Amino acid sequence: MIEVDIKNIKEEESGSEEDEVTEENGSPGPEIDGIFKSAVYLKTGLAVSLNKEYLLHMAAKFGNTDCNIAVSQSDLLCNVYSVDNHFKTIYTIPKADDTIVNLRFATDNDNLLYTGSADCKIKLWDLRENGKCVSEFTDKSGKKLTSFDVSCNERFICGGTGVLDADSFLLFWDVRSTKLLGGYWDSHSGDVTQVCFHPSVQDTLATGSTDGLINIFDISQPTESEALNQTLNTESSVDKVSWHYIENNQLISCITHTEDLQLWQQDGVSPKRIFTRNELACSLKINEENLYLAGIHHLNDSELMVLAGSVATNKKMKCLRSAIVSCKNLRPLTSYNENQQIVRCSCYNQGTGSLITGGEGGLLNLWVPSQTDEEVHTKLKVTNKIKHKNKPY
Template sequence: MISETLLKMHELELDIDNQEDFADSDTDTCSPDEITRLFTNSNNVANCEKIIAKNKYILHIAATSENQPNIAIGLSDNTYEVFTLSDNQVTHLSSLTGHKDKIIDCRFHSTNSNLLYTGSSDGCVKLWDLRAPQKSSQTFLDTTVKNGEKAKGFNCFDISSNERLLTVGTDLFEGDAYLLFWDTRSSEILGGYWESHTDDITQVKFHPSDRDKLISGSTDGLINIYDLSQTCEDDALIDTLNTDSSIEQLLWFNEDGKDHISCITHTSDLQLWDVDGAAPYKHFNRTNISQEIKKKSESYVYIANCHATDKYLMVLAGSNFNNGECLRSFYIENGKTQQGANFEENKQRVRCSYYNANINVLLTGGEKGILNVWKMTNPSYSGSVKKKK
C-alpha cells in the first residue's frame, strides 16, 4: 500500500522531471570562474566511473569501511551487485538474486565485510555470506502473518550498532504502521511497535554507538526517538519531533559532543534537529539549497544525501535539469555553511551515495546505472565556514 502523501510526493518528482513545466534552463547564478573559486574542493576530487547496468537505476549503495572496501549496489530490477574497490579499480564479485519485489536498502555487517543484509518491499530481509553468494544464509520474515493473509510491506530497515537487533519499518497495514524487531541470531520475530506512526514508515536509523537508541521517520511527518531498553512501546517512545512534512531520509550526526538529526523531506527541504528541540534549529528550503549550490532555478533542485563526518555535515545536492549532470556539495557546521566540491564529471541524477571517511572516498549511483568513485585527495574541510543568511 502506498500512502496518499507518498503518491503526492511521487507526482511532484514526476513534475520536476518534466522540464517543460519549469524554466527553459537551469543555469548557474555566477560565472564559471566564480564557481571554481567558490567550490575550491573540486580540484581535490578524482573520479573513477563504472557503468553497472544500462537502462537501470542504482537505488541503493552500501560499503564497508576498509581501505579496499566491498560495495553493494541495489538496482531497479530488484537485484543486488557486489564489487570490491582496490587501487581505484572496481571489480565485480557476485550477483545476488532472490528478492521478488522493489528493493528497499542494503547494509554490511559492521565488523565482517563478507556479511550483507538486503531488503525488499515483499516483506523480506535476507542475510548473505559473500563467500557463498548462491543463496542467502538467513531470511527474516514477519512470522506473525498466517497462511493466506497479506504480508506487511517493508519500507526500510537498519541494524543496531552491536549487530544484535534488526528493525524494519512497514507501510500502513490495516490502519497501523509497524516497527518490527528480530534478534539477528534468530529468524523468529521478537515483536513490534504500531502505535507511534499513522502513515508509512520511510526511515529507521539506529544510533551509531548506542545500541538501544533508534529513530523512525514517516510520511506522517513525525520523527520518533525510542529507548529500546524499555519494556513497552509507550515507555520506549521518549520524544517526537514534528517536521510538518513527509520524511525521506534521516541521519544521526554529532556536533560538539551532542546528538543531532538531519532530515531530508520528500520536497527536498533539509531540517537539522537537536534531539531535545521543539523545532529544527536550521531549516534549508529549496530556495536555500539552490543558493548554496549556485543554481538559478529552485524548481529543479534536489538533495541527494547527507553524510556525517567528525567535523561537519556534508550535503550532496544537484539539479534535475540536463539529465541531472549538476552535482555539488556544501558543508554545515554549527549552522554555518561553506561550498564544497563541484562534481563536474557527473552524468546522472544521483539517487544514492555512501561516504567512506577512512579513505575519504564518496560513492554515488543514479539513474544511468553509473557508479562513481570520487576520491578526495585532501580533507574537504577548509576550517572556515560562513554564516547562513
Template sequence: MPKEEIFNEPESSSDEEDPIIDEDTCNQFEIGSSFGIKYKIASESAVSLKKVYILSLCADKSFGKIAAGLSNNSVQVYDINNRVLSLATNDTLKLKTSGSVCGVRFLDETPTNLLVGSTNGSVSLYDLRTGNVEHSFQDTSDEVKKPITSFDVNANSRVICSGTDQVMNNVYLQFFDVRQKTILGGYFESHQDDVTDVKFHPTNPDLLCTGSTDGLINLFDISATSEDDALTSTINTEESVHKLNWHKNVYEKDVISCITHTNDLKTYECEEGDLIAEFDRTKVTEAIKRKSVADCNLISCHNLSDGGVFVLATSNYNKGEVVRSVQLQGKKLVPHALFDGNKQILRESLHDPTSNLVVTGGESGIVTLWTPYLADKTLPTTTGPNKLKAKSSLAKSHGKGKAPY
C-alpha cells in the first residue's frame, strides 16, 4: 500500500463562501514582459518581536527619514542611507496618551519635527533630537471629546487640520496654528459621517480636500472666512472614501484620486468635480493579472517624476506575497512594476519620484525599502500622453450636502 502523501492546502480567500485560489492569469514570461519595472528589497526591518501592525507611514522631504505609526501606540523612526534602513536616534516614540496612532507627518523642511496624531483627540509635536513632546494640539473649547481619525499639515507648515469620528451627530474638521500653538476654529457642516482622510495640496497651503464614509470628497479654500465660503466643491463618490491623493493632468490642472473602502479607484478633476475615470476592484484585479477579486487590495496612489500616476495593489492570498503596480493612462490601467519577495499583507506605502524608491509597511510589522533592479540606469518613463486626462464625458456626480446612501 503506497504511503499517503501529506501536504498543506494553499491559503485562499477568506471572505468568500466558495473561495477562489488566487493565481496569475498568464505565465511568468508574460508577467515579466508586461511589467516593465522590477523592484527588489534593498533593506527591511521588523518594528517589534511582537505582533504589531504598521498603520501609517511618512517621509521627510528629502526621503532620508521614515516614521512608522504602529498599533502598539508607538512610532518607529528610521534613517535611509545608501538605500539601507537604520534605526534613528531616539528611534521609538511611545505615546503618552490612551488613544492609538492615527497618522504621522513631518512638519517642515527639516527631519527633526514629527507630528503624531492620536485617536484620543490630539496631534503631538515631537522633537526627534530629544524624543520629547514640544506641544500637543487639541480642541479643549468644550467638554466633547473628538476622536481624531486623520490629519495633515499644509504646504508651508503653518496649519494643521484634523478630521474626527462622528460625535453626537456632528463631524469636525479642526484647524490649529502651528506657530501660535492655538486652535483657529473648525468646520462642522460639510460631512455627515466619519472623516477618513485629510489631504492638503502639496504646494498650495490654502487648498484642502477631505473624504468621509458619507461618500463625499470636499474641497476647501481655508483662506475664506467662513465654512460656506471655504467649501468650493463637493464630489459625491457614492462609496465610502478610504484614501485621497493630489495629482496633475496634462493641462497641469489639479486632480484627486480616491481609493474606496470597497477597493475601487476613481479620479476627479478638481475645478469642476467631474469624474475622469473609475476602475472597480475587478478591473484592478485584471490589470495586475490575478484571478481572485476578493483578494485584491489597493494600497496607495503615487505620482511619478514625469507626471504619471500609478497605484500599488496587492493580492492578500498567501500572506500578501504578490505586490504589483499599475499605471493610470486615461481610462486604462496598464502594468507598471513587480515587487519580488514581499512577506506581509500591506497597509501603507510611500514613493519618492526622484529616486524611485518605495517604502511599504503592513500587518507583520515590517518596514521594507524597495529599489528598482535598474536603479542605477535609465528606467522606463512615461510622457505627456500617459498623464491623467482632463475630463470624461460622464455626468457630474457631485452636489453639496447630498449623501450617497
C-alpha cells in the first residue's frame, strides 16, 4: 500500500501551467464559496491504478452500519469495496469478456451482485462464496447489451440492446430459472441506452433510447403493443432515465446527450420542466461548452440533486458541482473543490449526505458534509493500489 500526498499529485499533474483561478477552477474562492454554501470535504480517496483505468459504473448498498460499493473499470474488472474501511477491496469479480454496461445489487440481499456485459451476458455473483457466479442470463444471437435492470420483486431481468439488423431489443429473463422469456423490438428504433424498473411497482418499466423516446411498459401484459402504456418524446437523444417521487409527484428524470435535464410525469404529453444546458451552466457557474451532467440523485424526500462538471482540458479546471432541483428552479448546492477528474459514476447516501464518485482519472472519492473548519482543511492521503496494467480506452 502506497500513501501519496494529494498536494504532490496536484503539482505533478499541473506541470508548468500558471496557477490561476477561474470560475471553473476546483480551488475554493470567496465568490464560489458564497454561491455553493453546502460545504463538503474529501474524506477518503483511492487511486485504483496509476494507469488510470476509467471507473464507469457504480452500485451501492447502504446498510445501517456499513456501506459496500461495486465499481466497474474500463479494463473489464469489477471490484467491491468497503466504504467505511477506507475503500478496502472486499472482492474482485473475475474479468469480464466484454465491456461492463451496468452493475446492480440484489434488492433484499447485500451479498448478491448482478453484472452485465456487452456480449449479452448478465451474471449473478454470490459474494459470500468469494465471488462465485451462481446464475447466468445470456442471449447468443449476436445482440450487444447496452443496459439492464432487475425488477423490484427480483422476478425479472430486462436488458436493452443496440440496433441489430434495423431493430433494437428489450430482452426478458426469469431470475429463478435464468430462462430467456422473450422480448420487445417494435418500440424503439435506436440503441437502448437505459432500462429502469420502477422502484416499487414491480411490472412497470421505463426505457430510453437514442431515438429520443422514453417508453413506459406494463410487462404483465401479454404482448408488446398492450404493454406499452406511454411514450414520452424528448426530441433529443436519451442518455439516462430514473424514477423519482418529489413534491407529491411521480416523476421521471431524463439526462439527454445534449446535456439537458428533463422532468416528466408518467402520463405527460410534454415535459413538466426542462433545464437546458445553458440554464444548468449559469446556475452551476460552469462554461456551457464544457458542462457535462454526471448524474441525478434523491437529495431528500422532496428534492433532487443534479451533479455536473467541466470537461475543460486544463487539469486544474475539472470542477464538480451540484444543484438542488425542483419542478420550478435550480439552486446551487455544493462545490467539490478537490475533484481532479471527469466523473462517470456516483452514488449518494441520503441518510448521511455523503457522495461517492468515480471517473476517468481512476479515482474513487468519498465526499462528506463538513462539520468543522479543521475537517475542511484536513490534508488528504490517497491510497494507491497498483494492480492493473491495462490503459483505459
